[in-house]
Amino acid sequence: MADYSKVSKELAEVIGYIKSDSLTDEQKETITQQTLHYFDEYVSPGWLQYRKSVSTNSAVIEWTDEGNAAYGLYGEKFIDCLGGFGIYTCGHRNPEIMDVLTAQLKHQALHSQELLDPLRGYLAKAVADITPGDLDKCFFTNGGAEAVEMALKLARIATGGRWYITAVGAFHGKSAGAISVGGKGAYREPYTPLVQQVMWVKYGDAQAIEDCISNLEAAGEKVAGVILEPIQGEAGVIIPPPGYFAAVRKSCDDHGVALIVDEIQTGMGRTGTMWRIEAEGIVPDIMTYGKAFGGGVMPITGIICREHMWTQQLIDNPWLLGSPTFGGNPLACSAALATIKYMIDHDIPGQCATKGEQFLTGLSALAQQYPTVIDSVRGAGLMIAVEFTSAEVGYDIAKGLFSRGVMTAGTLVNAQCIRFEPPATITEGEIDEVLAKFGEALVVTKESFNL
Numbered sequence: 513m514a515d516y517s518k519v520s521k522e523l524a525e526v527i528g529y530i531k532s533d534s535l536t537d538e539q540k541e542t543i544t545q546q547t548l549h550y551f552d553e554y555v556s557p558g559w560l561q562y563r564k565s566v567s568t569n570s571a572v573i574e575w576t577d578e579g580n581a582a583y584g585l586y587g588e589k590f591i592d593c594l595g596g597f598g599i600y601t602c603g604h605r606n607p608e609i610m611d612v613l614t615a616q617l618k619h620q621a622l623h624s625q626e627l628l629d630p631l632r633g634y635l636a637k638a639v640a641d642i643t644p645g646d647l648d649k650c651f652f653t654n655g656g657a658e659a660v661e662m663a664l665k666l667a668r669i670a671t672g673g674r675w676y677i678t679a680v681g682a683f684h685g686k687s688a689g690a691i692s693v694g695g696k697g698a699y700r701e702p703y704t705p706l707v708q709q710v711m712w713v714k715y716g717d718a719q720a721i722e723d724c725i726s727n728l729e730a731a732g733e734k735v736a737g738v739i740l741e742p743i744q745g746e747a748g749v750i751i752p753p754p755g756y757f758a759a760v761r762k763s764c765d766d767h768g769v770a771l772i773v774d775e776i777q778t779g780m781g782r783t784g785t786m787w788r789i790e791a792e793g794i795v796p797d798i799m800t801y802g803k804a805f806g807g808g809v810m811p812i813t814g815i816i817c818r819e820h821m822w823t824q825q826l827i828d829n830p831w832l833l834g835s836p837t838f839g840g841n842p843l844a845c846s847a848a849l850a851t852i853k854y855m856i857d858h859d860i861p862g863q864c865a866t867k868g869e870q871f872l873t874g875l876s877a878l879a880q881q882y883p884t885v886i887d888s889v890r891g892a893g894l895m896i897a898v899e900f901t902s903a904e905v906g907y908d909i910a911k912g913l914f915s916r917g918v919m920t921a922g923t924l925v926n927a928q929c930i931r932f933e934p935p936a937t938i939t940e941g942e943i944d945e946v947l948a949k950f951g952e953a954l955v956v957t958k959e960s961f962n963l
């Protein structure tokens with residue numbers, strides 16, 4: 513081995529920080545300076561700019577999180593209205609979920625890859641129990657895009673079709689397969705050609721999907737799957753018109769096409785029901801989930817499909833679809849099991865619905881009061897978007913909120929529409945506090961932009 517003693521010494525210091533109960537001011541300053549330097553030097557200068565764009569004047573280094581807030585190294589508190597884009601539905605380091613996770617860690621972290629790991633089975637059953645209709649075969653992955661990859665592959669293997677239909681504005685992740693069915697040019701252009709057999713239609717237009725499938729069939733091509741978000745998240749919380757999914761379901765049934773519903777962001781209570789597709793009254797053939805699924809403490813994602821999708825080919829060779837080393841590992845499964853129980857016991861979907869109503873009502877009142885700053889407000893449950901009159905205005909508001917201790921997703925590149933996805937555990941008082949701070953930021957932005 514080469515001489516890595518310097519690395520070891522440096523790591524001893526970092527491990528000391530991790531293990532420390534109270535860092536000294538000198539240590540905090542060192543961590544701050546080293547973080548800035550190492551991001552710039554070893555992560556990416558652009559990333560630093562992007563990641564901290566609303567805090568560039570005084571970079572905040574995050575260190576702890578708890579309940580409904582994230583905290584900086586110096587104890588700066590931020591009420592979390594970004595919610596990790598939907599990760600923290602059960603709050604940060606939820607004690608009931610942490611309890612289970614730490615108990616699991618005491619006897620096993622990862623699986624042998626050979627013996628039967630029971631938590632995978634328990635979790636698959638629980639997911640089947642809480643998902644609509646006859647969805648009942650699970651496959652666990654580590655990230656959202658990876659779950660989408662599995663859904664796309666499964667649709668091909670199960671239907672024999674080769675084409676995918678997706679929507680303009682769609683976001684399903686950034687792996688090669690997932691951006692192939694993405695609907696935003698900026699994410700795709702540097703990497704084309706991607707998967708070639710993809711057609712894009714306008715989101716919310718069911719007839720366009722029917723026409724697209726029929727046209728491909730007339731040309732001798734078969735569609736494997738239609739992939740849709742039940743509410744488009746990244747595109748800015750776009751809610752489709754009533755009856756859209758019922759009509760798409762019918763087209764898929766008529767043509768033997770798999771309907772893939774991507775619930776990675778909308779699922780696990782976020783929009784006021786355990787799954788958004790419940791509100792649409794249909795059952796997809798394949799459904800993806802992630803983000804909040806790991807309870808805000810572990811990364812775990814997956815798919816669930818209907819019995820007929822899990823074909824003989826997959827029964828004969830269960831690893832044909834994929835065999836991710838860490839997918840469905842015991843630690844991640846324990847977190848997901850605890851999360852599902854917590855969500856049921858505390859009616860997290862119901863909390864998202866009521867608190868979402870309170871938030872949306874407050875934001876709508878502000879939109880009426882400041883029409884030159886806020887263009888529109890929309891949402892379902894605690895998946896809410898505020899559309900500003902320009903990206904610059906939105907960015908200024910995000911900065912204003914940040915300086916008042918409220919975290920949102922405000923980046924210079926895309927601040928016209930800001931999403932609010934706070935934990936379901938956020939209190940009524942905290943929502944009022946956020947609305948009050950939003951009001952203060954609005955006054956300042958209105959004045960400085962002369963609106």
Ligand SMILES: Cc1ncc(COP(=O)(O)O)c(C=O)c1O
Pocket residue numbers: 597655656657658660683684685686741745746774775776777778802803
């Ligand atoms: C609907 C949807 N699908 C897939 C993904 C990708 O998930 P990940 O970032 O974990 O790969 C996201 C992430 O925002 C998403 O919102």
